[in-house]
Amino acid sequence: MAKKLYHIGFNKINQYISTNKDLINRHIKNSDRYELSKVFGRSYYEIAIKDFFSAFKIDKNQKYALQVLNIFKSNHFINELYNYLNLNRFEDEIYIKKSNQSSINDYQKSIFYSFTYFLYTNINSAKEDIQAKLFSHYFLHHISTINTKTNTSLNYKDMTEGYIKGKDFKVKESYKIDDTTKNVNFKILLNGKIKINLDGKSIKTLRKKAYKEIFFYILDNQENKQNEKLALKEIIYDIHIGN
Numbered sequence: 593m594a595k596k597l598y599h600i601g602f603n604k605i606n607q608y609i610s611t612n613k614d615l616i617n618r619h620i621k622n623s624d625r626y627e628l629s630k631v632f633g634r635s636y637y638e639i640a641i642k643d644f645f646s647a648f649k650i651d652k653n654q655k656y657a658l659q660v661l662n663i664f665k666s667n668h669f670i671n672e673l674y675n676y677l678n679l680n681r682f683e684d685e686i687y688i689k690k691s692n693q694s695s696i697n698d699y700q701k702s703i704f705y706s707f708t709y710f711l712y713t714n715i716n717s718a719k720e721d722i723q724a725k726l727f728s729h730y731f732l733h734h735i736s737t738i739n740t741k742t743n744t745s746l747n748y749k750d751m752t753e754g755y756i757k758g759k760d761f762k763v764k765e766s767y768k769i770d771d772t773t774k775n776v777n778f779k780i781l782l783n784g785k786i787k788i789n790l791d792g793k794s795i796k797t798l799r800k801k802a803y804k805e806i807f808f809y810i811l812d813n814q815e816n817k818q819n820e821k822l823a824l825k826e827i828i829y830d831i832h833i834g835n
Contacts, residue, residue, distance in 0.1 A: 601777045605726050609677065612714070619710050620682050620703060629646070633709030640708075640727040641665075647728065649750040660735055667697055673706045673730060719744040748803035750808065761810055764801070767795055 620626055641664050645651040663669055674680075682703055688696060711726070734814065736746060752763060759784075759822060767778040778798035780788040787809060788802045 595766075604779070605677065612710075613681070615708060615714065616710055617682055620706050626702075626706055629706040629709035631705075633705030633712075634705070636712040637727075638665075639706060641731070642753045644728050644731045646753055649747070649754040652750055652752045653747070663734070664731060667701065669734070670704055671697070674700050676730075677726075679703055679707055728756055746804075748800060752803050752807045755807070756810065759814070763806060763810075765799065767798070769795075782806065782810070824829050 619629065641661060642754050644659055645660075651657045679700070683700070687699065691699065691805050756763060762783050764781045765779065766781070767776055774793070776792055776795050776798055778788075778790045778792070778795065779786050788805050790798050790802055792798045
């Protein structure tokens with residue numbers, strides 16, 4: 593289920609970049625603006641990490657949070673995201689040809705930060721939605737799916753509670769131990785309805801598995817609702833224009 597996160601919303605991000613390609617290109621090619629934006633863009637990126645930590649209670653375990661922070665700030669991670677977004681379309685080909693790999697890596701990271709600055713400062717109605725999908729979803733995909741070390745340390749109960757705070761979701765757990773077999777039945781109810789029903793031997797293991805399942809179920813459900821709202825807005829807009 594977690595693997596779906598890699599694809600959720602990324603078509604919108606690519607569409608956003610394509611739509612704003614000329615603006616982004618002018619932004620990066622303006623030398624003074626570029627120098628400023630690559631500095632402040634790094635700050636915006638770090639704020640995105642902080643917001644992600646807060647939203648999903650990653651910072652509740654500070655040792656774990658530092659481990660994840662180092663991953664997200666690493667050259668390898670940023671380069672992965674850079675390539676996925678095809679930000680090389682904004683590179684100076686002449687500079688790339690005459691530079692060594694170390695200089696190219698620094699240059700690409702600067703473009704990534706400059707793009708991040710553009711994303712956070714360009715006035716656009718879709719930007720908040722794009723920011724969330726670019727950073728929050730990609731961060732979540734990486735630590736829950738790609739990186740096995742971070743995945744085993746995730747507290748999905750805390751992440752679920754952090755995510756549903758202020759939203760229209762009520763999560764309640766219940767479990768029952770069979771007196772004879774000592775088997776455990778573990779349930780999670782979402783808004784009063786049973787959504788997760790697991791059997792096993794360990795309450796701790798079942799709780800972790802159950803909260804992981806309900807976490808991604810809620811995330812998918814929320815995403816589908818948002819897509820339905822956007823589709824409805826487009827239909828209403830088309831009807832309005834048609835009239």
